[in-house]
Amino acid sequence: MKSRLNLKPGQKGTKKLVEQYGKALLYVRYRYDESRGVRLKTVEIVVEEKPWQPTVRIRDDDIVAVIVNFSEKAMQNRLKSVGGKWDPEVKLWFVPYGPIRGTELEERIHKDYFKRGQEL
CATH class of the missing domain: 3.30.720 (Signal recognition particle alu RNA binding heterodimer, srp9/1)
Structure with missing residues (x-):
């Protein structure tokens, strides 16, 4: 047909x-x-309309913001070792997603700060 x-x-x-x-x-x-x-x-x-939020797929080279408290020195050192940079203005760590994928740091990603394929 x-x-x-x-x-x-x-x-x-x-x-x-x-x-x-x-x-x-x-x-x-x-x-x-x-x-x-x-x-x-x-x-x-259209038979139904509901609110929907698409999920963002993060690639390994995308830069994500990670929330780490000031007192968590071991976490900060870990982020530094994988290329993370501290931003004192927003008080967040920015790091490539790949090295933290599948770790406990992935759960600390701040959803409002995301940079697709950008340099640190």
Whole structure:
């Protein structure tokens, strides 16, 4: 079955369907079944809308901010050893994600500070 025509609401040929489905209408498609010799008109409608937040996939070369308390000297030294840099303005450590992936430091990543593939 081939789809030959995809119409958005408001285009010619969608008026009655816009009246029927309103803002829920996304597309009207005409599909052709050559083996049966028929044309099908289908609609794509929204049946549910919920809030959704996409997950951010972090790559090994991405720079992430890590929360480490001032008293945790061993953690600070560990971050330094893998190339981490302290930013005194935001009071966070910035480090490439790769060396901390799968460690307890991964759980300390600050979600609001993220730099895709940038230098420290």
